[in-house]
Amino acid sequence: MDFSVIGKNYHRQDGLPKAKGTAKYVADLKFDNMLYGKILRSPHAHAKVLSIDITRAKELPGVIGIVTPEDCPETKFNMAGFPPGEDFPLPQDQLILTDHPLYVGDPICAVAAVSERVAEEALQLIDIEYEVLPHVIDRHEAIKDDAVQIKEDGNVISRFPLAWGDVDQAFAEADVIVENRYTTQKAYQCSIEPSSGVVAMWNDMKRLVVYSPTQMPHLVRRILAQALDVRPGDIEVIKPHVGGGFGSRLGVVACEPIAALLSKQTGKPVKIIYTREESLENTEQRHPITYEIKTAAKADGTLIGHDMKAIVDTGAYATHGPSIGILAGLWGLTMFKTPHVRYEGITTSTNTMYNGAYRGYGNPQSVWAVEQQMDLIAEKLNIDPIDLRRKNMLQEGDVWPWSGYPIESCGLPECLDKGEEIIGWKEKRANKQNDGVKKRGLGVATMMHVSGAKPILHELSSAFVKFNEDGTANLLIGSAEIGQGCNTALMQICAEELGINYEDVIVPENVNTDYTMFDIGSHASRQVYSTGHAVKKASAEAKEKLLQVASAMLGVHPNELDAKEGKIFVKKDPEKFVTHADANLEAHFRHDGKQIWGACSENPPGNPPVYAAHFAEVEVDVETGEIKVVNFVAAHDTGVMINPNLVYGQIQGAIQHGLGYSLTEEVQICQETGRVLNPDLVNYKVFTMEDMPDFDIVVVEAAAKSSSHGQKSVGESGLVPTAAAISNAVYDAIGVRITDLPITPEKVLKALGKLTPTV
Amino acid sequence: MDFSVIGKNYHRQDGLPKAKGTAKYVADLKFDNMLYGKILRSPHAHAKVLSIDITRAKELPGVIGIVTPEDCPETKFNMAGFPPGEDFPLPQDQLILTDHPLYVGDPICAVAAVSERVAEEALQLIDIEYEVLPHVIDRHEAIKDDAVQIKEDGNVISRFPLAWGDVDQAFAEADVIVENRYTTQKAYQCSIEPSSGVVAMWNDMKRLVVYSPTQMPHLVRRILAQALDVRPGDIEVIKPHVGGGFGSRLGVVACEPIAALLSKQTGKPVKIIYTREESLENTEQRHPITYEIKTAAKADGTLIGHDMKAIVDTGAYATHGPSIGILAGLWGLTMFKTPHVRYEGITTSTNTMYNGAYRGYGNPQSVWAVEQQMDLIAEKLNIDPIDLRRKNMLQEGDVWPWSGYPIESCGLPECLDKGEEIIGWKEKRANKQNDGVKKRGLGVATMMHVSGAKPILHELSSAFVKFNEDGTANLLIGSAEIGQGCNTALMQICAEELGINYEDVIVPENVNTDYTMFDIGSHASRQVYSTGHAVKKASAEAKEKLLQVASAMLGVHPNELDAKEGKIFVKKDPEKFVTHADANLEAHFRHDGKQIWGACSENPPGNPPVYAAHFAEVEVDVETGEIKVVNFVAAHDTGVMINPNLVYGQIQGAIQHGLGYSLTEEVQICQETGRVLNPDLVNYKVFTMEDMPDFDIVVVEAAAKSSSHGQKSVGESGLVPTAAAISNAVYDAIGVRITDLPITPEKVLKALGKLTPTV
Incomplete structure (x- = not known):
């Protein structure tokens, strides 16, 4: 064009x-008479607050305001949004401050003071008596009948059943059946600007002005209005410069309504900026999910059925849990033509910080499971893994079951061709490098993703x-x-x-x-x-x-x-x-x-899918378990690139995100205490520039017909298939399959039987 | 309705x-690294700058930037706006900083420093050599052939001729002819917030952000773009809360482009706030005008002709001068049916601060002349002054020659009726109070005004x-x-x-x-x-x-x-x-x-005129010359009142403005030096709350057909007829007519022959 x-x-x-x-982020903002807020959080994973005594804290010079659960509106809300009245209402189960904390970090009180230091000090002077209650951290424990019940209506907050075709018939007719269990970890988006901060101020026009580094200013206004029991029109949300989001800024983070309460009480602007530790411990992250999946195919590689169950850990509150329960199935189960599908998505509460959106919104987990199943089938049928994908993929003109929208264009064939070529798939698979200690392997994984939230949301x-x-x-x-x-x-x-x-x-x-x-x-x-x-x-x-x-x-x-x-x-x-x-x-x-x-x-007219195929060449050290990514090719169909540098930048960053998710990153929670064990960037091992392998990016511009200039999307897709590609490559290198993310050296050694139980 | x-x-x-x-005015604004600007102004009414030496000023600690005429774009502009390309272009004759100052106060340099004090101090350290040139302050001198010529193309910047009918025939047919000369003073709008201030900052988006307390944000953007030789789209003008305008904030005040230059040079936000003295000396005020007017009427009071000449003092630059030259005639000459009219509006430069817009925009001056002529005729013909207005006024359904728009509604008859009743016109005129020293009199004056700038401007x-x-x-x-x-x-x-x-x-x-x-x-x-x-x-x-x-x-x-x-x-x-x-x-x-x-x-569909009749009862002390306003009635046709309190508030404030204009307020300029003699609120005698007489306000809601809900206007009309009503009342009290504004005790005594020449 x-x-x-x-x-x-x-x-x-x-x-x-x-x-x-010179760009102003929320942390840079200053206003006359501005106060600094700090949040007093539950030290217990599950408890009842018996009493709160703020006497000593109030007496501390410089403390201007203190809010407790008594100062909150009684309206429950959902941090993720979608209040009642919208198409896809999410459960409304949160209060701004609680006297029944459900995770370590649940906000109970907050202080506004003349400095952060004074506010911190005041937190120590608030005397709270707790009745500590039993808790449950593990999602598999939580869904058991005899589990500690976190909420009145039980731990499981949603069960999403999905089925088409006749999956039992598929398995009866199958030439090959593969079955496995895949698990994923809790992972942190790690935007450069820690993921929460706010300045809130009620003005004399009777309106609340909120500076929020959000991904959705208009929905934050809407959610905040519900939380504070005012009208959206009473609130002016201003989004300043934002240092990365990746889903962590979807909806309201706890600090916005807390700052608003403190500002209401004090009559002054109140700023709350999360530290990196607070951000790692107390913001919404990627849902850990367990998949049990059985897949059926014909001898020629034709996929005929999936039977899948997912257990999604939403954490202490509903937020995105129910929608992840749906999508964590749909993404993977609809990426290939599959005539028979059965799925159940079980979303359970646990006594952990609630999870939320993170680039891909369930798709990386879903593809982690399904794309490993594909390799299992390929191996059993001795079909080239790339060819197996070619055989089963949806084509232009098909309807994508996920969205119900037509596949307006499909660049996946070209992505597969180019990636196969660049990574040197055929020759390297034929001539594997293997020096006995360092073994190389190649893996591939594909994905489909959306260019919008339709039809789940009126977009x-x-x-x-x-x-x-x-x-x-x-x-x-x-x-x-x-x-x-x-x-x-x-x-x-x-x-x-x-x-x-x-x-x-x-x-x-x-x-x-x-x-x-x-x-x-x-x-x-x-x-x-x-x-x-x-x-x-x-x-x-x-x-x-x-x-x-x-x-x-x-x-x-x-x-x-x-x-x-x-x-x-x-x-x-x-x-x-x-x-x-x-x-x-x-x-x-x-x-x-x-x-x-x-x-x-x-609303835009459609929702054209985008495609990607990731190709990884890894070298696994069978003595240390270390996995080195030697080469990486990300081939993406993004539709027409409006600004190629920006598209490449998105993919580059996503590869880094995806490799961290694959290999190093996990928010670890202590089962005994419910505390995050690694709430800092020394111990949460984010993938850095130094860790990055050589990589190539291929972009295929398969123009969407319904879009303004042929563009589709690129924001999330870049990390979706990465982990599955790496795992498939590791299997190709060493013949063992790691099914639990991240793929750490420990897990490799354990899978190789080289780790003694005492380590 | x-x-x-x-x-x-x-x-x-x-x-x-x-x-x-808590409302933020421009003076309240603070930004990181903000500097404070001060302007070095010409001490001479007319001079050439021979050299500027900023060496000593630059060395002063805390001085960050200094701009001189060399730093200005060469594009000339007009502070009032209407750049070329619009329907009514005004002469473009100003630069941001000049090396040829034309009045005491003309900006030559400016300094940005870390504080106002340092900036002030730096001004003293800028060494400028001047060649002092002869100047002319008086408008009557300025238009003489042998006057000092201020500009290359002469002092008279516009002559506006207007004529309809055959005015010579009118005077030939007249039963009565009255002729007089009326003069008005330079007057200051005196908004509570001094009339100039700015914060300007170039940001890293390559755009200039300007906080300006202006009456016309979009036109300020346009004028400023011309002054700075950038595009309007490169500028973001933000109008914060404003503490009154009354015309003083029309267009750009010198500080906006100066602050922009300083910000460009320093890379920092620059704030300039005028002091009250700077505001009184160096902002646009009401044009002094001299009228020579001859009026013809028939014996029954029918007005048949006006022959008028106006000499408008625009000051050193054109700004609004040409449009005032037109309107200072049109307003008064079109308010009554008058078949024969001749007018010439001469706008001349003088070596004084240029004048500008002030509530009424020429109408108070025009009505000052015409409405005294009406009383002269009424007296000669022994007709009640109110009846004379009734006889000659334009009616609903007529076309108003000023605008060419139909008179959609006319509440003047009702205004006259109600005002006459409330002030007690008939009985008081019949039974005059007069104790020998304190003499009472009644006066009336009417006016028409616009509800918009059409057709002069595309509105x-x-x-x-x-x-x-x-x-x-x-x-x-x-x-x-x-x-x-x-x-x-x-x-x-x-x-x-x-x-x-x-x-x-x-x-x-x-x-x-x-x-x-x-x-x-x-x-x-x-x-x-x-x-x-x-x-x-x-x-x-x-x-x-x-x-x-x-x-x-x-x-x-x-x-x-x-x-x-x-x-x-x-x-x-x-x-x-x-x-x-x-x-x-x-x-x-x-x-x-x-x-x-x-x-x-x-553009709105029309421009419905509004009407007012002011009635004054004064008591003149013939020994002191003091004039006390005993009663005052302002009867206004405003169309439908959207918010009555606001309408009454406008009229109340305007009465105060109008009485000050009538009796006490004058910006006095020394003929020898060109300096303002009374640049403070001790010596510029603004009418205060304590000076206010008892007054009544009558509002007649004659709905305009072309407006959204019948509303017309009220912003300016309230002070337009005040001075003429006062003068007519003074005449009624003591039998002498003061034709020079303001009507001070000195002028009264002089008119009464009671002032000895030595005083």
Whole structure:
């Protein structure tokens, strides 16, 4: 396609202030008379608060406010959102502060003081009497009938059954059946900016202003309103610069409503900034899931059935638990043509910090299970693993059972071809390196992912575009730039459609819910497809009006005009033109006086799937168990790249995220105490730049038909198949399969029978 | 009319923060690394700068930046706006900093330092060599052929001729001719917040952010762009709370571009706040005008002709001078039916601070002349002055020659009737109090004024309304709340049209040009009529969409529905309803997912005139010359009052303004030096609460047909006829007419022949 702005590597809109350090994050914000809040959290995994005595704390000089469970509205809410009234309501089971803590860290009180130090000190002076109750940390224990019951209505908060075809018949007809159990860990998103912080202040207009580094300003407003028992319109949410999200900023984090309560009580702005430790211990992370899965195939490799059960650990509160219970099945079970499927997704509470969204939202776990099943089948049938995927994958024109939307385009075949070539699949599989100690292997895994949250959510996106008198345009969007570069991509879409230059589109640094229309925000890899759709439509409306003005100026019919790079020209005679500046000056001041604008608020038309195939070459040291990723190829169908550098950047970062998830990262919780054992970046082993292998990225631009310019998505997909590819490669190297994430040297040695039980 | 929100005295939107002191004015703003700017001004009324040496100033610790004329773009501009490309371009004759100062105070350099004190000190260390040039301060001197020539193309910057009918014929046919000369003074708007201040900062998005307490954010952006030679889209203007404007904040005040230059040079935010003295000496004030006017009438009082010349003193630069030259004639000459008119408006430069807009924009001066002529005629013909006005006034259905727009409604007859009654006109005129020393008299004067700037300006107004999911609505407007309460009135219009409650409309405290559509701002008494029109249309669009949603919910045709007070109900069966909250939740999350919004950017349809008659009873002490206003009645036709308290408040304040203009206020300039002699509130005698007489306000609500809810205007009209009414009353009391403003005791005594020449 002939684009003038799309497809080019413009510098990101927020690059310079971020590089220079002038971009303001929530921690940088200061306001007159601002207080600092700290949260007193439960030291017990399960307890009843018998009494709270704040006398001593109140007397500490510099303490201005203290809130306890008595200061909270009685309305329960869900941090993840989707309050009653929406299509997919989630259970509402949380209070802002609790006298019945369900995990180590459950907020009980909070203090606002003149400094963080004073607030910290005051926490020590709050005297709380607890009745410690029995707890359950392990999800497998929690679902047992005789388990400690965490909540009145039982530990299991949802059971999602799914079935199509006749799975029993599939197994009866199968030539090969493979069955296994796969488990995944709790993992931390680890954005550079710790994942929670807020400044909240009630003003004298009777409104609450909240600076929140959120992925969804408009939904935070909505959830916060429910938590505080006010109207969404009473709240103004402002999203400043954000240092990465990856799902950790979906919905409300506990500090927003707590800061709002403290501000209400003190009449002053209250800032709460989580430390890295608080972020690691007390924010929503990836759900640990256990899969029991049995898969049936015919002798030619045709997949005919899956029977799967998942046990999802939601932690102490519901939040995203029920939707993960659904999706942790759907993702994997719908990525290949499979005529017979049975699934049950069981979501259980445990006395741990509640889990939430993390890049992929159940898909990495799901693919971890299903893509290892595929390799088991390939091995049994002696089919090349890549060929097995080729045989079973959904094709363009099929309907994706996950979303019910058509597969508008499918770049997976090309991803498989190119990845196979680049990694040297055939020759390396044929000539394995194996020096006895260091053994090499190759693995592949594929995935499908969404470009939006439809049909689970009504995916409202909006945009408002206004032309200034100089031909520049302000683009107002309620979507959330969280570091991924979506503003830059949306500015390119706007510029392309308006026919102006990238530099002529202006998007505010912050998102403000008072000024922007409703957009459900940055999640489900949706911004560039869904908000992009709204931006395109709003821009098209503005362009149409502008062409009418130019038509009068040039004396030709609007249909004969087009606009590009700041000029509106006669298509047949491009030397005949007016500039956008001319036409907009005319529109403002001479042409019966109307500023030109366009607006759109609607659901996008579809949800085109994206594809990826990851190829890993690993070298396993059978003496130390160490796994070295020697080569890595990520081949992605992202649809048309609006800004290639940003697309590559997303994939690069996701590989790093995915390799950490595969090999090193796990939030460890003590079964006895419920405490996080490694709440810092020394002991939570995030994958660093130094750990990164050589890698290649292949992008296939299989254009989606329903999107504004062929784009699909890239935000989450990059880490979805990584762990399965690594595990498949490890198996290829050493002949043992690790089914529990992360794949640590200990587990390798244990699987090889080399670890003595005493270690 | 049956309104539920309009016509009620809701508390002003910004009342609480202003009352509590939490409202942020520009002087309250603080930013990281912010510097403080001070301006070095010419000490000479006319000079050439021969050299500037900033060496010593640069060495002063704490001085971060210094700008001189060399640092300015070469583009000339006009502080008042209307750059080339618009319908009514004003001469572009100013630079940000000059090496050819034309008045005492003309900015030459500016310093940015870590504190105001250091900046002040640095100004003393800048060494400037001047060649002092001859100057001219008096406008009558300035227009003489042999006057000092201030500018290359002469002192007279515009001559506006106007004529209709045959004025010579009128004087030939006249039964009575009166002729006189009237002069007016330079007067200061005296807003509570001194009239200039700014914080300007270039950010790393390559954009200039300017906090300006302006009456016209979008036009300031435009003018500033021209001054700085950048695009309007490169600038984000934010208007914080403003403590009164009255015209003093029309366009750019010198400090905005100067702060922008300093910020560009230093890379830091720069704040400049004028002191009261700077505000009195160096901001735009009311034009002094001299009128020579001859008026012809028939024996029955029928006015048949005016022949008038005005000499307008624009000061050192053009700014508003040419448009005042036009309007200072048009206002008075078109308020009565007058078949023959000749006018010449001569605008001349002088070596004084340039003048600008002040409530009424030439109308108080014009009425000062014409309404005294009316009394001269009434006296000569022995007609009651009120009856003379009744006889000659324009009627509903006439076209107002000023604007060319029809007189949609005229409440002047009722104003005259009620005022005459309340002041006790007939009985008091018949039985004059006169104890020999203290003599009483009654006077009347009328006026017409506009509800907008059409047709002089393309009066673009805009509004954007979005419904939130709870039925509240955000209203985004680019108009400027400057203390007059227009936001409150516009919120009432929005609430009325949407059918929600006043409290459910949300308007941001600040105006931001990035987020709001183009609106030419608060001047020409235009916001409630013109922006009100846009608010109504945008709201009507949103309401129409909402009724469609409600229609589906209630199963009735949208035509059968209406909305009021937060409910959308079946007109024939009001118990059948959904709330706005219900319908908007449906719209967002269930009804195919669209947020409901409405937008409008356009010129309003007309410009309905407003009327007033002021009645003054004065008591003049013939020994001291003191004038005491004993009673005062202001009778105003404002159209429908959106918020009566705000309308009364406007009139109350304007009476005070008008009485000060009549009796005490004058910015005095030394003819020898060009310096302001009384640049403080001890010596500039603003009319205070203690000086205020008893007064009555009468409001006649003659609804305009073209306005959204019948409203017209009230912002400026309240002070327009005051001075003429006072002068007419003084004449009635003591038989001498003061024709030079203000009417001081000295002038009274002099007119009475009681002032010995030595005093």
